[in-house]
Amino acid sequence: MAVHAADQDFEEFVVLRSQSLLRTAYLLCGGDRAAAEDLLQEVLEKVFVRWRRIKGPPERYTRAALANASANRWRRRSRKPEAAWEQAGTPSVGGHEDAVVDQDAVLRALAELPPRMRAVLVLRYFDDLSEAQTAAALGCATGTVKSQTSRGLARMRELMVEVAR
């Protein structure tokens, strides 16, 4: 009976949270929709196996698992052809936030980052985790999150400017 109840809890969790989790996975995969679905499904299947042993909010656990899995899943990453960058916009500073960054260019820049650096940026800026929460999710030091964030932002800017020249 307990297993059944756990199954139902898990199923409810998947139904309610999959959309949000898939969007995180989509960014973690640099905008590769198919890879994101694969990643999320794989992670959720593993979460199912461990469901009853998860302490604390399962969504936090799942997001951390997603980030870690994406950082180690370079094999399935579909690398965008360089030509796609020709259409990338340039980043800018200032102005209305919702009009400043070309989201397609952001996806392309994300796709070019090392997976762990990309995971740090997604957790920090999409999932709104603090530096400490991000560090805990990825199993690294807060200083590493700080430096990865800083360098990731700088790298994204460089990538987007570079392709626009």
Added chain:
Amino acid sequence: MNELGTAMRRASEDVDVRAGFTGDVLRGGRRRQARRRTGLAITIAAVVGVVGFGAGVLVQAWQGPKPQDQRLLEATKGDLADDPARLAAAAGVWQRALTMSWRYDRGVTEVHGQPYVYWAATTTAGEAAVVMQEARVRDQVRTLVGLVGRDPADDEQKLLGSTSPGDLGGDKESFQFGPGDRTFLVVDPMTPVYASASSTRDADGVVRRTWQEVPIVDGVALWTAPEGTDPSTARLVSGDGPPTTTNIPRERQLPTCPASGYLRYGQCDITAYADTKMWDSTPRPDMPVGPAGSGPPEKTDVYSLLRAAGLVDVGATIRFSEWTVRGSTPDGTSLLVGEFVEDPRPSALYAVLFRANGTPDRVLLGPAVDVQSPVPVRLRLPDGHGWVVASDRTVLRYRTSTTGDWQGSYTYAAVIPDDAVQVEADGQVVDLVP
């Protein structure tokens, strides 16, 4: 909400799960659960297998065509090229360093043939060797290049740096090693190599560097930063002729990763950086000045403007503030003011003035941001355009003499007259020092 987060949300807002996803997950989860319950013996066998594999040579022999990179067919260069024991030792260090996680991090799915020592020589930083090996990196055959040398911490021969040709810019064959990370090595890029130890800024904030050509001997350029200079400020570039500005295309730049950081972290991206404080307490990232609707175009590529103006150093890591002051001066000149950090320098202000047609006219480097002040942003514009001031305090006023009446009433940011001598923010007075 931050700019990047907003862009990420917009980029992903149309993404939704496919029909049947939940069922697929449940079926997959149950399959995994069943496998897990019966997989103990298989797991034990696999662990034994990993131990056995790890104890041996990691690099698989590869029986294939000749390497694509012709350098791998040349004779080893350097004064230690005829010492087979040293070459074998360097190759052994390389092989041991190519662990599974090392390969994962770089997208290496297989390595081809045996490692090849391209160069081995005695340097001022001790014996060193450049090792190369072809590999499949994200579905392409690429040459991995690493520098093997002495770790000053324990005098052991180790891999001190490596390329990561699957990453943008990761194929640069340039390294930094030795005591204090002062020695730089570049594998012959087939064009001259130039080095610059440090940069200076002229009165306008323009970065200046002097460059010296580094001779290429035996297939590598070796250069040691002068005593008394910080090697993190050194830069190397390639190309026909020394650079005349610091706005140097990426393809000419030869970035290096200090061996001390590489040895500590196994890669370059997470080496320590100067955590320079920025003014980030403003409640309004976008602070308008001047008439409503005035101001520069929505998209302004400040990074490129700063680079083109020579206001940022080549190879510097740049971070921008989330806040900006946007709008126009009383005479209608559009302006954009913000803050940026070029590690390890203090955070500084920049200003962009625009022509009437919206194109950038002038780019200026301002003073350091006075983070502790009630009015952290105080930047005097040229040609009598006035002062740009900004604060996280609600009401700003100014006066043109220290005993005069306070004038104006602005919220968070303002362009005040050029002859203003003091600004007041919620009752706290700050002098304007030209």
